[in-house]
Amino acid sequence: MDKLDRQLISLLQEDGKMTISQLADKVNRSTTPVYERIKKLEREGVIEGYTAIVNPQKIGLGLTAFCEVSLQSHKQSKLEAFEAEIRALVEVVECHHIAGSFDYLLKIQTANISTYQEFLSHKLSAVPHIAKLQSAFGMKKVK
Structure with a gap:
């Protein structure tokens, strides 16, 4: 787990609906490596899922x-x-x-x-x- 992984996790925790393109813009990377990182974090169980926060x-x-x-x-x-x-x-x-x-x-x-x-x-x-x-x-x- 490196700095980029931590940045992506932090961004997704703030807004789980953020698109790959938006994430890539925030971390100054292209979409393909960001997509691959997210998929890797999901496969490894670091990202367990995405949920809606309901009032x-x-x-x-x-x-x-x-x-x-x-x-x-x-x-x-x-x-x-x-x-x-x-x-x-x-x-x-x-x-x-x-x-x-x-x-x-x-x-x-x-x-x-x-x-x-x-x-x-x-x-x-x-x-x-x-x-x-x-x-x-x-x-x-x-x-």
Whole structure:
């Protein structure tokens, strides 16, 4: 990975819809080597994909919650079972296995506090091996 690769990655992180021609202009190269670099970064898994950043409020998901989860056991089989259950919950938009006082940090998006409470009491609490949950709510997205 060299300086050009890093420049291209940075530009694509800012605007994933940027064309090869636009990228080439920004890095002062012709389109062919830029195209080849991008394809190489994709093949090597450096660029895993391209996504749209959606405003959650515009699609009816006005509440962002961060839920810290402690598990009853740290056996690999229990971690894997928990992760499989979490992957199936559409409300969970991110799940991170973390070090610290909790085992996982979940980012959850729902319409409002009532739908979050329903999600918590009917779906998340039904996931096996959970010992403790603690929630915090996003007030404003800064970055």
